[in-house]
Amino acid sequence: MESYFFLAPFLSFLFAGLIKFIINSLKIRKLAFKKIGLGNFPSTHNAISSSAFFTVLFQEGLNSPFLSIAFALMLIVAIDSLDLRNKIEKHAKAINELEKPNGFSFNLRTKIGHKPIEVFGGFLVGITTSYLFFLLVNGA
Numbered sequence: 001m002e003s004y005f006f007l008a009p010f011l012s013f014l015f016a017g018l019i020k021f022i023i024n025s026l027k028i029r030k031l032a033f034k035k036i037g038l039g040n041f042p043s044t045h046n047a048i049s050s051s052a053f054f055t056v057l058f059q060e061g062l063n064s065p066f067l068s069i070a071f072a073l074m075l076i077v078a079i080d081s082l083d084l085r086n087k088i089e090k091h092a093k094a095i096n097e098l099e100k101p102n103g104f105s106f107n108l109r110t111k112i113g114h115k116p117i118e119v120f121g122g123f124l125v126g127i128t129t130s131y132l133f134f135l136l137v138n139g140a
Contacts, residue, residue, distance in 0.1 A: 004137050005055055012051035012129040016044040016122055039111040039118075046114075046122030047129070049077040054130035059137075078119055086113030 020040055024032035053070040060066065092108035114122075 004059060004133065005052075008055040008130045008133040009048045009051040009126075011133065012047040012126045013044055015129055016042050016047035016125045019121075019125065020044065039114060041115075041118045042121030042125050043081055043114045043118045044122060045077050046074075046081055046119050047125040049074040050123045050126030051130045052126075054127045055133070058130055058134040078123075081114040081119050081122075082116065084113075089113045 017036070019042055021032060021036060023041060024035040028035070049070075053067070053074040056064055056066050056070045089112040092112065096108055
């Protein structure tokens, strides 16, 4: 089933988004539609990229030439989530503060990056989705 390689990451995207929506809704005690997007637990980006990696691993094995590409992608996304996006978050906060006295209201989003636990949560969603999908596809 060739669509397996697309469906598992897509399902990881949906599951991570659903988990994030439920957690945020429980926190604020109402449906958290305004909280949909970047940041928080679990990391959707990391769920997708880790699912791509584990999908290739489970389906093709360690000798697949695509495994190293999927691993590199997963690593880049994790580093981006933990480092680069946190730096962007700091810049957004600084820009918002700089523009207040000038009467500008950019209101740049200031929750962009992830904490390690959020990245790990995305990783768990990705591996779990890929493994369950692998079992389903292979009749195990």
